[in-house]
Amino acid sequence: MLSRVFTASLTGIDAELVAVETDICSGLPAFNTVGLPSAIIREAKDRIRSALIHSGFDFPMKRVVINLSPASERKEGSHFDLPMAVGILISCEIVAEHDAVTTGFIGELSLDGTLVSVSGVLPLVMGMKTAGIRRIVVPYENGEEAAVVNDIAVCPIHSLTELVECMNGKRDYPVHNGALYAKKNMCETLDFAEVRGQESVKRAVTVSAAGGHGLFMLGVPGAGKSMIAKRIPTVLPPLTYDEILEVTKIYSVAGYPDEEKGLITRRPFRSPHHSITPTALLGGGAIPKPGEISLAHRGVLFLDELPEFRRSIIDLLRQPAESGEIMIERNGNAALFPCKFMLVAAGNPCKCGYYGDNETACRCTPGEVSRYQNRISRPFLDRIDIRIAIGRVTSEELRSAPVTSSAEMAEHICTAREIQQHRYRNENVNLNADLEGRLIAQYCRMSAQAESLLAQAYERNFLSVRIHEKIVKLARTVADLDGADIIEEFHMAEAMSLRSADDLIHEK
Amino acid sequence: MNERQKTGKQGEDLACAYLCSCGYRLLARNFRCKAGEIDIIAYADRCVHFAEVKTRRDLRFGLPVEAVDARKIRHIYNAARTYLMKYPQYADCDLRMDVLEILLTDARAEIRFLENVFTEEDL
Numbered sequence: 001m002l003s004r005v006f007t008a009s010l011t012g013i014d015a016e017l018v019a020v021e022t023d024i025c026s027g028l029p030a031f032n033t034v035g036l037p038s039a040i041i042r043e044a045k046d047r048i049r050s051a052l053i054h055s056g057f058d059f060p061m062k063r064v065v066i067n068l069s070p071a072s073e074r075k076e077g078s079h080f081d082l083p084m085a086v087g088i089l090i091s092c093e094i095v096a097e098h099d100a101v102t103t104g105f106i107g108e109l110s111l112d113g114t115l116v117s118v119s120g121v122l123p124l125v126m127g128m129k130t131a132g133i134r135r136i137v138v139p140y141e142n143g144e145e146a147a148v149v150n151d152i153a154v155c156p157i158h159s160l161t162e163l164v165e166c167m168n169g170k171r172d173y174p175v176h177n178g179a180l181y182a183k184k185n186m187c188e189t190l191d192f193a194e195v196r197g198q199e200s201v202k203r204a205v206t207v208s209a210a211g212g213h214g215l216f217m218l219g220v221p222g223a224g225k226s227m228i229a230k231r232i233p234t235v236l237p238p239l240t241y242d243e244i245l246e247v248t249k250i251y252s253v254a255g256y257p258d259e260e261k262g263l264i265t266r267r268p269f270r271s272p273h274h275s276i277t278p279t280a281l282l283g284g285g286a287i288p289k290p291g292e293i294s295l296a297h298r299g300v301l302f303l304d305e306l307p308e309f310r311r312s313i314i315d316l317l318r319q320p321a322e323s324g325e326i327m328i329e330r331n332g333n334a335a336l337f338p339c340k341f342m343l344v345a346a347g348n349p350c351k352c353g354y355y356g357d358n359e360t361a362c363r364c365t366p367g368e369v370s371r372y373q374n375r376i377s378r379p380f381l382d383r384i385d386i387r388i389a390i391g392r393v394t395s396e397e398l399r400s401a402p403v404t405s406s407a408e409m410a411e412h413i414c415t416a417r418e419i420q421q422h423r424y425r426n427e428n429v430n431l432n433a434d435l436e437g438r439l440i441a442q443y444c445r446m447s448a449q450a451e452s453l454l455a456q457a458y459e460r461n462f463l464s465v466r467i468h469e470k471i472v473k474l475a476r477t478v479a480d481l482d483g484a485d486i487i488e489e490f491h492m493a494e495a496m497s498l499r500s501a502d503d504l505i506h507e508k
Numbered sequence: 509m510n511e512r513q514k515t516g517k518q519g520e521d522l523a524c525a526y527l528c529s530c531g532y533r534l535l536a537r538n539f540r541c542k543a544g545e546i547d548i549i550a551y552a553d554r555c556v557h558f559a560e561v562k563t564r565r566d567l568r569f570g571l572p573v574e575a576v577d578a579r580k581i582r583h584i585y586n587a588a589r590t591y592l593m594k595y596p597q598y599a600d601c602d603l604r605m606d607v608l609e610i611l612l613t614d615a616r617a618e619i620r621f622l623e624n625v626f627t628e629e630d631l
Contacts, residue, residue, distance in 0.1 A: 026601060026602050026603070027602075027603060028588070028605070028627065029603070029604065029624060029627040029628070030627050030629065031629065032628075045629075061602060061624050062602055
C-alpha cells in the first residue's frame with residue numbers, strides 16, 4: 001500500500017515541505033530510500049527497523065521504497081526517521097491514515113522506539129505552518145521550541161508507541177500549551193557598573209551602540225577591553241519578537257543546545273578565537289550551516305586580539321558586514337544566512353602591548369610596531385567608525401564607586417535610536433552609521449563653530465575624506481544622544497576624540 | 509561421494525525433513541543455474557523461501573552460518589532471480605532468503621532455522 005506523510009527539509013534558515021511517500025510491495029526484502037537522502041537518512045532504515053520491532057510492531061519483510069519528494073532537493077537531518085517510520089506503519093495498515101494529511105512529523109528514533117530531539121525544529125515548524133500543516137508531532141524535548149510558532153498544534157510525543165495510540169484514536173494527542181513561552185528570564189548577569197573607570201570608553205560604547213558604529217579598542221593589556229566588549233549586548237535595545245525568531249532560527253539550524261530551550265531572547269555575543277577557519281567564520285559545510293557572523297546576527301561580533309587574526313580571515317568579513325547577509329553555495333545547495341551584527345574589535349598597539357602607554361615603556365622598535373600593526377587589514381579597519389585608545393585604570397578609579405550602569409547607557413541609546421528612526425522614516429537607512437553622500441549633507445547640519453573645528457582638524461592632521469565623513473556621522477550620533485538637532489562644536493570635539501587611537505596607528 | 513559431500517547431503521536431507529514438518533511445501537532441491545546454486549526452495553503462506561543449508565560436524569571453523577559470506581549471498585540472490593524468471597507464478601509472492609544451520613554430532617543433529625537473514629542491501 002502507498003502512503004504519504006509530511007515533514008520538512010532545511011535550506012539555510014528556512015524550511016520547505018517534504019512529502020515522504022512509502023510504498024511496500026512484494027519481492028525480496030529491501031529498503032530503498034530515494035530523493036537525494038544524505039547518509040544520515042540512508043542510515044535511518046536500521047534505526048527504524050529496530051525501533052519498530054522494539055515498539056512491538058513487525059518490520060515488513062517486503063520491498064520498501066521511500067521517496068522524499070521533491071526528489072531534486074538534497075535532504076539532510078535525522079528528523080526524517082519519524083515520518084519514514086510513520087509512512088511504513090500506515091503502509092502496513094498498522095495506523096490509520098486520516099490524520100496524516102494535515103500533520104507534520106519531525107523526530108529522530110532511538111533503537112528502542114523513543115523519540116530523540118533534533119536541531120532546527122523552529123524553522124522546520126515555521127516552514128510547515130506556511131505550507132498549510134495544522135498539527136505537528138515533535139520529540140518531547142523539542143516541544144518548547146516548536147511551541148513558539150503560533151496557530152499550529154504542537155504535539156510533543158515520547159515514543160513511537162505513544163504516537164501510534166494517538167493516531168489510532170486510543171488516546172488524545174498531547175498538545176503543548178504555548179503560553180509557557182512568554183518572555184522569561186531576562187535578567188542579565190553582566191553590567192557596565194562592574195567596569196571601574198574607563199568612563200570615556202563607556203561613552204564610546206554608548207555612541208557606538210546608539211548610531212550602529214563599529215568599535216575598535218586599542219590599548220595596553222589588562223585595561224578591560226574584553227570585559228567591556230562582553231557587556232555591550234546589555235546596553236543594546238531588547239530584541240523585537242521578529243528578531244527573536246530570526247536569531248532563534250539561526251541557532252536552531254546551527255544545532256546549538258540552549259539550556260533554556262526555545263527562544264533566544266538575549267542579543268548574542270560571539271567572540272571567535274583568532275585561529276578560526278573561513279568556514280567557521282562565514283558558515284559552510286556540505287549542507288550549509290551558519291558561521292560565527294550569522295550566530296552574531298542582531299548581536300555583537302567581538303574580534304579580540306585583532307592583529308592576531310590572519311589578514312585573509314579578516315578581509316572575508318568586509319563584504320558580508322556591509323550587505324548584512326551571506327550566501328553560501330555548496331554543490332547545488334544555496335543558503336542565505338543573515339549577519340547583521342555590531343562589530344567590536346580590540347587589540348594591542350604593538351607586540352609588547354605598551355606602545356603609547358604613559359607608565360610602562362614600550363620595548364618594541366619602531367619597525368616592530370609597524371610590522372605588528374600592519375597585520376591588521378587597513379581596508380577593514382577603515383570601515384570601523386570608532387577607534388578609541390584605552391589606557392590603564394588608575395588606583396583611584398579602581399576604588400571609586402561605579403559611575404555609569406548598563407541601564408543608564410541603555411536608556412540613552414534607546415532615546416538616540418528613536419530620534420534616528422523618526423528622522424530616517426522616509427529613507428532607506430536606520431542608523432547614522434548607514435548614512436552616505438547626499439544623506440550626510442542633508443541630515444548632518446552643523447553650526448559654524450563645529451564646521452571650522454572640523455576644517456582645522458582636516459587641515460592640520462591631513463585627514464582623508466573618508467575619515468572626515470566618519471567624524472561627521474559620529475558627531476551626528478553624539479548630537480542625537482544629546483537630543484540636539486544641529487551638531488555643535490562640542491559634539492564635533494567629542495566625535496574627534498572617538499578617533500583617539502589614530503595617533504597610535506602608524507599610517508603606512 | 510567424499511566425506512565432505514556426504515556430510516552436506518546428510519544435512520540437506522535433515523533440513524528438508526525439518527521444513528516439511530514445519531508445513532513448508534518443497535519446490536526444488538539443489539536448483540542449479542549459471543548464477544549459482546540454491547540448496548532448498550520451499551513455499552509456505554504465499555511466501556517463497558530460498559534456503560541455504562550449512563552443515564558442520566564440529567565448531568573448529570566457527571558456526572556454520574558464518575560461512576555464508578557476501579559472495580555466497582550474491583550467488584543465492586542471482587540464482588533466486590533466475591528461478592523466479594523460470595517460474596513466474598511465484599513472482600508476486602513475498603520472497604525470503606534463509607539459512608539453515610545444522611550441527612551434526614554423533615548422537616544427534618542440532619538445527620537452527622534463521623529466517624530472512626539477508627536483504628538486497630547486504631549484497
